[in-house]
Amino acid sequence: GQQLNQSPQSMFIQEGEDVSMNCTSSSIFNTWLWYKQDPGEGPVLLIALYKAGELTSNGRLTAQFGITRKDSFLNISASIPSDVGIYFCAGQRRGGADGLTFGKGTHLIIQP
C-alpha cells in the first residue's frame, strides 16, 4: 500500500528545543492528521486538519495543511521528556468513510 513521505526518520534533540517534521505526498488528501504512538500502544490523535492552508495549534503543537493539499508539517515547541515517541502523519482522501494512509513515522528522542 501507499505510504506518505515523512521526514526526518528520527531526531535527537535537547530538552527545550523546538522540533519540526513534515509529510509529503504525490497525491491530494482532503484531511491531514498527526498522531503520536508510544511503544505497544495505539496511535493517539494530536491534531486534525481539514482545510488547505489551515494552521492549527494544540498546546505546544502546531500543524499546517499545505496549500497544495499534498503536504503537512508538525512543529513542537519547547520539547519536554514526555514528547518522546513516534509521530505519524496520516492522510485521508475522501472523508470519514476512508481509511488512513500513514507516513513512516518520525522517532523523537530527547536528551535531558
Add this chain to the structure above:
Amino acid sequence: GAVVSQHPSRVICKSGTSVKIECRSLDFQATTMFWYRQFPKQSLMLMATSNEGSKATYEQGVEKDKFLINHASLTLSTLTVTSAHPEDSSFYICSARDSEGVGETQYFGPGTRLLVL
C-alpha cells in the same frame, strides 16, 4: 475523547490455529471501523474497512479469506486470522469512526499483539 477497546491485548497461538480479535467503541456508535497491521519498527498499513451490516472492503494484497471481518453491531467489529502462520505475527490495531461526531476523526484502539509460533 472517544474510547475504543481491543481484546485481547496480546495473544500467542500455534501455527494453523485461528485467532479472533475484537474491537469495540465504548461510548459512541461506529458504522465504520478500520483494521490496520503494524510490523515492528514500521508504520500502520490499512488492511480493510469494516462496515456495519455489510461486507468488509479489503485493501489490495490482503486476503479476505484469511482475515475474516464481521461488523455485527454499531459498537463491535471482529477480525479473525484464520490458519495463522508465523508471518502473520504483528500488531493489529483497529480504529472507529464516530458516526455522529464532528469532523472525520478516527479513534484508535490500543492494539493486539499476535505472536504465531
